[in-house]
Amino acid sequence: MHTDEPGMHRPLSPKVGKRLCNRLPHNTKYSYNGWPVFSGIPATLRAHKKPDCATSAGLLFLKSICDTVNHQTLVQEYEALFNNAAIGIITVNQKGEIVLVNEFALKQFNYSREEILGKKIELLIPSRYRGRHEKHRTSYYNDNPHSRPMGSGMDLFAVKKDGKEFPVEVSLSTYSTVEGTFAIAFVSDISIRKQSENELVKLNAELEQKVKERTQSLSEALEKEKELNELKSRFVSMASHEFRTPLSTILSSAYLLTKYQLSEEQTKRDKHIQRIVSSVNMLNDILNDFLSVGKIEEGKIQVRFAEIDIESAITGIINELLTIIKPGQSIEYVHEGEPYFVLDATLLKHIVMNLVSNAIKFSPEGCTISLKTRHTPQELSLSVKDKGVGISREDQQHLFERFFRGHNVTNIQGTGLGLHIVAKYAELMNGTVTCSSELNHGTEFIITFRERNESEIDA
Secondary structure, three states, X not given: OOOOOOOOOOEOOXXXXXXXXXXXXXXXXXXXXXXXXXXXXXXXXXXXXXXXOOXXXXXXXXHHHHHHHHHHHHHHXXXXXXXXXXXXXXXXXXXXXXXXXXXXXXXXXXXXXXXHOOOEHHHHOOHHHHHHHHHHHHHHHHOOOOOEEEOOOOOEEEEOOOOOEEEEEEEEEEEEEOOEEEEEEEEEEOHHHHHHHHHHHHHHHHHHHHHHHHHHHHHHHHHHHHHHHHHHHHHHHHHHHHOHHHHHHHHHHHHHHOOOOOHHHHHHHHHHHHHHHHHHHHHHHHHHHHHHHHHHHHOOOOOOOEEEXXXXXXXXXXXXXXXXXXXXXXXXXXXXXXXXXXXXXHHHHHHHHHHHHHHHHHOOOOOEEEEEEEEOOOEEEEEEEOOOOOOOHHHHXXXXXXXXXXXOOOOOOOOOOHHHHHHHHHHHOOEEEEEEEOOOOOEEEEEEEEOOOHHHHXX
């Protein structure tokens, strides 16, 4: 306060007081010195002696009135902001008791004001988190409380009166009064946003799965195309080699047949006719192998299971193979156990003919080729054993691969498809193939078929 002398007020311009008074509301019932004064000013001010408005004392009187009016206006504004905010606002004291709550928060949690005031804030938190929250709340008040987002990077949940949980975001702020420190929680229900996020996550997961499946499909298609190109390349290479011999034989024999025209040369004609027939059969076998591999790769092999007489079927196959055995070779066959077993007769015939013809081809003259079948209650085993050139350990690792041929038989005609087909046919009939061999000491192939139950037979 400015003074000219101790105890004396400095005169002020009437215009200053006039401007201050003009800031007061004009819809009042009380006036002072002819200027309007707010009717709600303290009684002590209304009863105060009239000061001179040209002095600082008059100015202080008017300022007190303005402060009172401004305070009441601010209170009304804060109350409007608090109650009309489009976010839940909850104030708690240091004991964790709810002391203030706005209308939006009451609707969020479906409580009335009477039901919630004075209750612990944990009332609005799911029961599984309440114990932990009490510790966090105590720590928050004790460790320099400050404004911050609550549970940043975490999924927070609140619980309504009816026990229904919903996801929330919470921001915390504090303020202090003479009554203590209070925390204000701003609560947002993010159920709709979470639902959208979950749907987006689900959509992304489905999209990623489709991309993965599509990529896998494309990779498989590319791999199959690569294998097909490799198959074609090997076929051309093999055909140019394997077809040359029988075709040359057919051509030369057909030419020589034209030279043997006399009746006494019939024996020579028969010899060349047999060579032509053998060469045609060889070509037919090669083409059949390629057709079989193609059907296997495309999954077009149909397995027709039926109960067959194993001993009788294999005896018949052996009789067909007797026409191709080398001089001095013989085939011995033994069966043990019940004669009947459920298999595909056509696939079994192909397996036996392939294994036995290989044994004939890779064994020297005068050797015995042994066949044995053994039927037990659980399985049927088929063994084909020879005393031929044998197979190295290194080559045994690749026996059932397409076009693979052992390093010690490259000078013997063959496609390298036979054992691959045998393994695939055995697999189609619930069978497995094993090989035991040693170079120059022969080879034994054993195929084991698992006994099928009645449900598998009907299927």
